[in-house]
Amino acid sequence: MIVVLVEKGPDGLAVEVSRETVTFARSLSEAGGGVAIDAVVVGEVSDALREQLAAYGVRDVHRLGGEAYDSFAGAAWAAGIESVLAATTTVVVMAAGTPRGNEVLAHVAARRGVEMAANVLTFGGLSPFVVTRQVVGGQALEEMRLGNRPAIFTVAGHAVEAAPAATPGAATLVEHAPDVAAADLIARVVSSEEPEPDLSGDLKSAKVVVGAGRGAGSAEGFADLVELTELVGGSMGVSRVVTSLGWRPHHEQVGQTGSRISPDLYIPCGISGAIQHWAGCSSAKAILAINTDADAPMVTKATYAVIGDLHEVVPAINAEIRRRRGE
């Protein structure tokens, strides 16, 4: 059996990257002669979630419940996955390469004394089981052997496209309320403030996205970019550097650990085009890059490019649009 840790979004449904991971699991299952795919979900499992997982071909949905799961603790989630493993013969444990996915599976791997591969893109042979994963910030690919069972790995965001199964599964609910050891609850979230509202839906469906990266320079450096976004009636999408530095909210992040966008036009300004960013914007129909560096990957991969300082180019574009509109 293949076990996939499925994460839920604010709507209680499986997030896109978890659905991608189940899709990846299906290709693995097909290569391996059709082993069953089970999901592990922490907390509430709605009927809508079960229906969704059934459509993705999931056989059983193992729900982890009880007081231990009221707030996040990596070790407690791992203990829950272990209780699922104890009841089954599991050959593979997978999760999406999210912060939670990488953390929880590293706990499972450490507890079982087996290796873990983070951010896997594809699998090669089954015996020996070899995966290819991103290393060096995505600039290189590593082939890694996963000799022990269960094989534990996380799947890089947007490495595969989420797609429902040809044959749905039963998605039978199996309840688990494992006895979680006190030691596994020491490092536990004690308080959390409401997340920023998730407005990434607008970004994912936008026809035009104006992108901004480190080249914006500071939170204040966004004024012209915001104006361009308004002038083209689009959404703002940013690189991880921008969200890490707190210049813009996380729901605007495009990439492997952010949204995947597919606008008619993407206008990345001051974004180098690292592979993790590219994973989120490669399905844009056209890309118009603005960058000081003519050799930046975003420029060479783009449809159109302007070589220059975004703080000069963007205001000039804004002025030209306003001029043509007769403003």
Place this chain on the structure above:
Amino acid sequence: MTNVLVCVKRVPDASSEVVLTADGQSVDGRFAGFTMSTHEECAVELAALVTAAGGGEATALTLGDAEAVEQLRAALAVGCTAATHVVADPQRFGPADVAREIAAVVRDHEAAGRSYDLILLGNDAADSGDFQVGIRLAYELGRPVVNGVTHVSVADGVVTASGAGTDGYETYRVPVPAVVTILEGGVEPRYPTVPGRMKAKKVAIEERTPAGEPTGPNRVKLALPPPVPSNVQILGKGADAAPAVVDVLEELGVLSR
């Protein structure tokens, strides 16, 4: 008093073009130069802040070849006060091996009278990106581990760690001793001053050999992604390109409203 151990790794600077070694086992950093990952720079800054607030030693640790001493000196120049170098070829050590080696140092230092209340690591190393050494280390030592936070402080034997998490801004409170892995973005790593650099040069770095035989990273080989042919149409340079850009916007029909 709070003693902090901060683990840093010498990694090739991946901001420029990456070249692989002939055997395909590692990145050839001779062209790009070396650095430590930005997560670890922030971990070093936090180690300096925590020890400055509570007194105590901030010890930097690396497992790496002889040149990795450069990253230890860099940490010493920005607030660390002691350093330990496990001299070994890092390519032969997988994440479980590195965790065991760090644990061995912690136990030896403890036996010699220096215990660590807090061990800081990066959330993931910039080269191997395994996302797991800190968690494995915590299991080796039987300590709690908080993963992927941007802020850490220690008071009255309690580590408070927080950062933007999946469920919003999340806070953890764990008793010392604890392991915490750091993401960049919470603190601004300070620049080394000239006196800081001078002081760093004078610190005697403890050199050790690995405590055990590594099992290895399970690496078959590295490869570079295939180059993508470029078909880019350059619309111009600087502000002068604006009319050409707006022409394209009109052609693509994205300006109509």
